[in-house]
Amino acid sequence: MAEAASLKKLPLDPLWRARTSKFGDFAGYDMPLQFEGLIPEHMWTRQHAGLFDVSHMGPCFLSLPHGDHGDCEQRHRKIAALIERLVPGDIQGLKLGQVRYTTLLNEDGGVLDDLMIARSLEPSFGGMLYIVVNAGCKHDDWALMQSALRGQAELRVADNDHSLLALQGPSAEEVAVSVIDPSLAALSFMQFKTLLVPAVGGLRITRSGYTGEDGFEILVHNDHAHALAEALLAHPEVKPIGLGARDSLRLEAGLCLYGHDLDPTTSPIEADLAWIIQKRRREAGDFPGAKRILREYELGPARKRVGIRPNDRAPAREGVEIFKDGKKIGVVTSGGFSPVLNGPISMGYVEAAHAQPGHVVDLMIRGTPRSATIVPLPFVPHRYVRKGKAQ
């Protein structure tokens, strides 16, 4: 109990506690793990809409000082250039309202965290970026950003006075339109918008998520978070979803969990994330660890992240070793049960020679080798909603 007392509480803790007693430590936060049950919550999110409290994560804003002149585009390029020192993504090239998934890199090209970077849809916000990093690394990430800004821009963290709610699932648009604002129907997946809603104040909304479904992630001030969450939960298509189902949803979607599928030794190329390095950055080679990353991009990495389907019913969880002809070729980094496929699924890293889909390998589960097949990711197709091009 002493341990639980030292955990940080979510701002909406009482709201969730009224609905479940199943809480657990994640990244130092006492998080709701499960409400109705992992599998029913998972399926509800795939068929309707789930509401996740992800306020443990690290939302922040980077902005140029007020005296900094220039038009919207110039100001955007200036602030984007500062953050590009840390990531391989083309942040200067973000269009108005565009969101990009990228990674913070160390000098060896290893991943320090994965994150979302958004540029406002409104030209008046030129010179401001909205960034969300992972809970477990947020303080290190912010220190790193602070040093990269070299005093030329301001970092403002928003995790103390805001909540971050993720509304995910095929009904998310219908719910967001009726509960929050009709204009959200026009937002495309991976777009960002600032909204002023009379009942719940200013909202920062990205059409994004980490379940493979359409959805919205909403940053709301804590003065209004309770009212917003209650209003969303009052919609018949919405149920609260715990961290347990969040993990099985992201695994089915083939998305990486930092600290498991990504770590400081893993490069984006090994992680099969070459698509996050846009052409301009690849050609310039001006990001940390570019030498290793570009070499792996050209020649192929020594190991690669793959999807794995066990050929029987036994789940292969993190740490299970992968063998071929009696020789160890890799390790599982995430694994469990897929409610949609009604069977076990895993992700892991294997030597590149064994990474092609269809390849049969052995998973060493409790000392017994069990047959499994390498498969393409995602396990369950993404259903993101794109409304034509970002403007």
Added chain:
Amino acid sequence: MSTRYTKDHEWVRMEGDVAVVGISKYAADQLGDVVYAELPEVGKSFAQGADMAVVESAKTASDVYAPISGEIVETNAEIASQNWEIINNAPEAGGWFVKLKPSNKAEFDALMDEAAYADYVKGL
């Protein structure tokens, strides 16, 4: 007929000379929907506390320990044929895991009875 329990949430019930073993309702509820289970082979012997079986839910994998020492004489055909729902639906009846022939009856007598286990679970 008395049922005894371990701190690891196995139950044991004597049926004549044979001990029936499963996981408690508390354990099954904590696990959630069982998605996989692995039973030992008939004829294998286990010391008290040894890993005997595995039960997995979507959430986690749990070892099932031998609550008392003995030799496996039967395993639950329902579970062996992947009818795992029975573990959630009837954990302390049809969802039994194995039957074993105890090698030391005193181990059974030393386990918690139903009232002691109920108190133990309340304190968790």
